[in-house]
Amino acid sequence: xxxxxxxxxxxxxxxxxxxxxxxxxxxxxxxxxxxxxxxxxxxxxxxxxxxxxxxxxxxxxxxxxxxxxxxxxxxxxxxxxxxxxxxxxxxxxxxxxxxxxxxxxxxxxxxxxxxxxxxxxxxxxxxxxxxxxxxxxxxxxxxxxxxxxxxxxxxxxxxxxxxxxxxxxxxxxxxxxxxxxxxxxxxxxxxxxxxxxxxxxxxxxxxxxxxxxxxxxxxxxxxxxxxxxxxxxxxxxxxxxxxxxxxxxxxxxxxxxxxxxxxxxxxxxxxxxxxxxxxxxxxxxxxxxxxxxxxxxxxxxxxxxxxxxxxxxxxxxxxxxxxxxxxxxxxxxxxxxxxxxxxxxxxxxxxxxxxxxxxxxxxxxxxxxxxxxxxxxxxxxxxxxxxxxxxxxxxxxxxxxxxxxxxxxxxxxxxxxxxxxxxxxxxxxxxxxxxxxxxxxxxxxxxxxxxxxxxxxxxxxxxxxxxxxxxxxxxxxxxxxxxxxxxxxxxxxxxxxxxxxxxxxxxxxxxxxxxxxxxxxxxxxxxxxxxxxxxxxxxxx
Amino acid sequence: xxxxxxxxxxxxxxxxxxxxxxxxxxxxxxxxxxxxxxxxxxxxxxxxxxxxxxxxxxxxxxxxxxxxxxxxxxxxxxxxxxxxxxxxxxxxxxxxxxxxxxxxxxxxxxxxxxxxxxxxxxxxxxxxxxxxxxxxxxxxxxxxxxxxxxxxxxxxxxxxxxxxxxxxxxxxxxxxxxxxxxxxxxxxxxxxxxxxxxxxxxxxxxxxxxxxxxxxxxxxxxxxxxxxxxxxxxxxxxxxxxxxxxxxxxxxxxxxxxxxxxxxxxxxxxxxxxxxxxxxxxxxxxxxxxxxxxxxxxxxxxxxxxxxxxxxxxxxxxxxxxxxxxxxxxxxxxxxxxxxxxxxxxxxxxxxxxxxxxxxxxxxxxxxxxxxxxxxxxxxxxxxxxxxxxxxxxxxxxxxxxxxxxxxxxxxxxxxxxxxxxxxxxxxxxxxxxxxxxxxxxxxx
Numbered sequence: 001x002x003x004x005x006x007x008x009x010x011x012x013x014x015x016x017x018x019x020x021x022x023x024x025x026x027x028x029x030x031x032x033x034x035x036x037x038x039x040x041x042x043x044x045x046x047x048x049x050x051x052x053x054x055x056x057x058x059x060x061x062x063x064x065x066x067x068x069x070x071x072x073x074x075x076x077x078x079x080x081x082x083x084x085x086x087x088x089x090x091x092x093x094x095x096x097x098x099x100x101x102x103x104x105x106x107x108x109x110x111x112x113x114x115x116x117x118x119x120x121x122x123x124x125x126x127x128x129x130x131x132x133x134x135x136x137x138x139x140x141x142x143x144x145x146x147x148x149x150x151x152x153x154x155x156x157x158x159x160x161x162x163x164x165x166x167x168x169x170x171x172x173x174x175x176x177x178x179x180x181x182x183x184x185x186x187x188x189x190x191x192x193x194x195x196x197x198x199x200x201x202x203x204x205x206x207x208x209x210x211x212x213x214x215x216x217x218x219x220x221x222x223x224x225x226x227x228x229x230x231x232x233x234x235x236x237x238x239x240x241x242x243x244x245x246x247x248x249x250x251x252x253x254x255x256x257x258x259x260x261x262x263x264x265x266x267x268x269x270x271x272x273x274x275x276x277x278x279x280x281x282x283x284x285x286x287x288x289x290x291x292x293x294x295x296x297x298x299x300x301x302x303x304x305x306x307x308x309x310x311x312x313x314x315x316x317x318x319x320x321x322x323x324x325x326x327x328x329x330x331x332x333x334x335x336x337x338x339x340x341x342x343x344x345x346x347x348x349x350x351x352x353x354x355x356x357x358x359x360x361x362x363x364x365x366x367x368x369x370x371x372x373x374x375x376x377x378x379x380x381x382x383x384x385x386x387x388x389x390x391x392x393x394x395x396x397x398x399x400x401x402x403x404x405x406x407x408x409x410x411x412x413x414x415x416x417x418x419x420x421x422x423x424x425x426x427x428x429x430x431x432x433x434x435x436x437x438x439x440x441x442x443x444x445x446x447x448x449x450x451x452x453x454x455x456x457x458x459x460x461x462x463x464x465x466x467x468x469x470x471x472x473x474x475x476x477x478x479x480x481x482x483x484x485x486x487x488x489x490x491x492x493x494x495x496x497x498x499x500x501x502x503x504x505x506x507x508x509x510x511x512x513x514x515x516x517x518x519x520x521x522x523x524x525x526x527x528x529x530x531x532x533x534x535x536x537x538x539x540x541x
Numbered sequence: 542x543x544x545x546x547x548x549x550x551x552x553x554x555x556x557x558x559x560x561x562x563x564x565x566x567x568x569x570x571x572x573x574x575x576x577x578x579x580x581x582x583x584x585x586x587x588x589x590x591x592x593x594x595x596x597x598x599x600x601x602x603x604x605x606x607x608x609x610x611x612x613x614x615x616x617x618x619x620x621x622x623x624x625x626x627x628x629x630x631x632x633x634x635x636x637x638x639x640x641x642x643x644x645x646x647x648x649x650x651x652x653x654x655x656x657x658x659x660x661x662x663x664x665x666x667x668x669x670x671x672x673x674x675x676x677x678x679x680x681x682x683x684x685x686x687x688x689x690x691x692x693x694x695x696x697x698x699x700x701x702x703x704x705x706x707x708x709x710x711x712x713x714x715x716x717x718x719x720x721x722x723x724x725x726x727x728x729x730x731x732x733x734x735x736x737x738x739x740x741x742x743x744x745x746x747x748x749x750x751x752x753x754x755x756x757x758x759x760x761x762x763x764x765x766x767x768x769x770x771x772x773x774x775x776x777x778x779x780x781x782x783x784x785x786x787x788x789x790x791x792x793x794x795x796x797x798x799x800x801x802x803x804x805x806x807x808x809x810x811x812x813x814x815x816x817x818x819x820x821x822x823x824x825x826x827x828x829x830x831x832x833x834x835x836x837x838x839x840x841x842x843x844x845x846x847x848x849x850x851x852x853x854x855x856x857x858x859x860x861x862x863x864x865x866x867x868x869x870x871x872x873x874x875x876x877x878x879x880x881x882x883x884x885x886x887x888x889x890x891x892x893x894x895x896x897x898x899x900x901x902x903x904x905x906x907x908x909x910x911x912x913x914x915x916x917x918x919x920x921x922x923x924x925x926x927x928x929x930x931x932x933x934x935x936x937x938x939x940x941x942x943x944x945x946x947x948x949x950x951x952x953x954x955x956x957x958x959x960x961x962x963x964x965x966x967x968x969x970x971x972x973x974x975x976x977x978x979x980x981x982x983x984x985x986x
Binding site: 075120124128178179217226317320321410412450453537539 | 589637668675687796804812906941982984
């Protein structure tokens with residue numbers, strides 16, 4: 001599920017989840033407590049919880065920083081600098097989870113918070129039928145991890161960021177846009193984890209997302225079309241905005257894809273031109289088409305049709321009241337031959353790949369991160385599971401994909417990076433298109449919807465090109481495709497190679513009640529799916 | 542200091558903060574709230590939580606240079622600091638061409654949205670309410686996953702022109718999905734109230750159990766255009782996409798479903814069936830809401846769509862000034878008037894149709910037409926000759942709420958609903974719609 005971000009007031013300003021309170025820009029660069037001080041505070045919590053009767057405790061002392069910039073045309077609409085600082089204490093007492101959090105990070109405040117967590121666990125244990133079983137996790141001692149980056153986005157002056165966005169907006173307007181909004185999102189999670197297992201982990205996690213929407217209106221006809229940025233949110237610093245030529249991937253018809261470096265101005269120019277072209281583009285004839293899906297589009301389809309259905313908590317029914325359950329049930333997995341996709345489909349989960357949103361050293365349960373297979377040669381082989389779940393799969397080690405979006409939120413199973421492996425044989429996008437007789441090439445994230453068990457989905461995109469007899473035959477409009485997850489992945493017939501591999505990302509993925517956000521990447525190369533049902537979304541009102 | 546301030550406490554606090562101001566104009570906004578929740582799944586409690594939140598925001602302006610600063614810890618020394626900080630930021634800020642100054646004092650309607658009953662909810666209440674639900678699902682061998690969340694809070698504002706506004710409110714939302722043990726049936730219920738005395742978790746649970754049992758062994762119908770009866774919970778998630786798009790500026794700029802050829806908006810034009818009446822009324826006893834909008838403007842009773850005609854659009858104070866019209870604030874509640882028909886009567890009068898109890902994963906496909914897609918969920922039924930014949934498999938739909946309200950057959954009696962997409966509460970009638978477009982089948986239960 002993706003946060004739609006709508007709500008009463010949504011029309012006034014782009015509404016995005018902000019955690020914490022506004023602070024001065026300079027404050028974002030203030031040094032925080034050193035690891036030794038954090039360890040001391042954490043030990044206060046561990047001891048206090050143990051004294052109250054907890055059999056297991058973990059502590060997360062977190063400082064979460066966000067800087068969000070919003071502009072339209074020549075105006076800065078809003079700048080958000082926010083900081084959230086506090087401690088979350090999770091315990092097991094009477095075999096039941098309890099959780100409490102406080103912004104009062106003093107020994108007294110921490111002790112009270114630990115006592116509350118234990119009291120909640122004991123109170124809730126009246127409802128509990130089976131005690132919580134945790135997969136063993138050996139303490140890792142004192143560890144530190146930091147997102148590898150060369151430019152800390154928080155050290156770049158706001159002035160420079162505004163200058164960039166004004167350049168982006170200007171480029172779009174000069175190339176035919178009627179309106180443009182552009183945004184920069186920066187997140188820094190400084191979190192210290194400690195547990196009664198003997199782990200003391202200090203992590204410094206950075207994420208970035210530059211994006212925009214270009215609108216072209218045609219006054220005479222009353223039509224309007226938009227084109228969003230084809231950037232990807234990344235687990236990187238400001239260097240993602242360097243626009244390095246070596247990280248650009250040339251596609252058909254002068255189209256450009258971006259790997260680990262993004263040229264925002266260049267993309268804004270392309271967006272304005274494409275949005276203009278969309279106004280007069282041919283409306284699609286519904287029917288079956290072979291789809292050639294760009295990684296910047298396919299990522300969301302992977303997210304919704306593979307990422308969510310293989311979350312073990314969904315499979316078990318813990319999300320039944322909101323996000324739903326899953327068609328990828330344990331009995332299907334147990335057969336060891338459930339055909340999720342064609343033999344070409346190899347999907348891996350990881351929280352380790354550089355530049356991705358999921359990459360960290362340890363998850364929010366102190367488990368070292370790793371990579372594991374979800375679908376191998378088309379067969380469903382595993383799920384995403386955390387410490388209190390993996391025993392259901394007969395495993396003894398957590399997958400390391402537990403996450404909380406703030407110190408004040410309780411950690412739970414969240415999606416790691418879920419990615420489609422590229423072809424091992426050489427193949428470019430042009431090679432792939434050459435082989436398609438009747439198809440559509442789709443780029444960018446558009447409208448998306450999938451049922452609560454992840455069978456039936458519908459996806460749109462940002463730009464669509466008709467493929468006729470191996471060549472791009474011009475732009476199409478009003479395109480969306482519908483399919484069934486298993487049918488769709490079994491129609492996967494060809495993949496491009498690793499030179500075309502890129503990540504797509506979701507910066508505000510929503511799950512749980514109350515809802516928590518999370519950021520996740522999905523890598524793939526351009527991939528072909530045969531005979532997919534395409535509908536026409538044009539209407540008259 | 543308490544988290545939830547009374548009107549006089551809030552007023553005194555605002556005055557104190559304003560007394561530090563040296564700017565041309567100053568505005569103070571404060572809020573405080575306490576929330577609690579209990580979540581359960583697989584017939585067991587899974588998580589519970591509580592949240593206390595307070596915030597004070599100061600906006601200072603020198604001419605059109607505006608700065609905003611915020612604090613979440615209220616102390617004597619922090620009040621002056623936050624004012625100084627906002628002034629410092631205002632001096633550094635570029636001129637905001639859209640700043641129109643603070644408002645003169647306003648007159649507000651009286652609206653009672655604060656109920657002691659709801660304000661008094663404690664963890665024991667939540668546990669008891671959830672146990673009533675669990676007892677039923679456990680004893681009937683059904684599987685429950687639910688969420689109960691309550692909130693009490695207030696917001697207040699004051700500015701240097703003497704405007705003061707205060708509004709306290711309470712709310713409780715309960716939602717529940719009940720599945721059969723074999724996973725072949727699923728039913729849902731959601732209830733939202735300002736006064737928790739109206740919440741009966743046992744009665745709500747019985748509704749979800751009934752829908753769940755009734756949805757077992759669903760049969761497939763061919764996708765296509767059908768007459769549908771939308772329960773209010775299903776209608777709300779479609780209609781709110783109209784409510785979110787009442788903005789005059791977008792319509793005037795040519796990028797809204799309310800824009801038309803030639804560069805004008807559709808204001809004062811008939812856009813839907815003439816029986817459609819959509820309005821806001823903060824004093825409505827079933828959906829009380831704040832009598833003032835976020836910027837301090839009075840949220841008065843206002844018609845958005847009357848006799849099918851779009852009568853008003855939201856004009857920000859800047860856009861109103863630019864267009865020489867009166868500003869219209871964004872609504873604090875939305876109500877759709879209905880008819881008198883009961884659900885039974887709507888079904889009885891249907892020769893062939895589909896009863897939709899809930900819709901899921903609604904997304905906009907085309908902002909030009911407000912075409913939406915999504916799916917039916919947790920109980921969809923085939924109606925023939927005035928009676929419910931059997932459950933049917935879920936459908937994906939592609940439909941615009943604008944087209945839907947042009948294909949209106951009958952309206953029932955409005956009731957308070959919780960949007961399953963945004964958690965917003967509305968008053969929405971059940972409605973019968975002809976030619977609703979279902980585009981494919983889903984195997985999901």
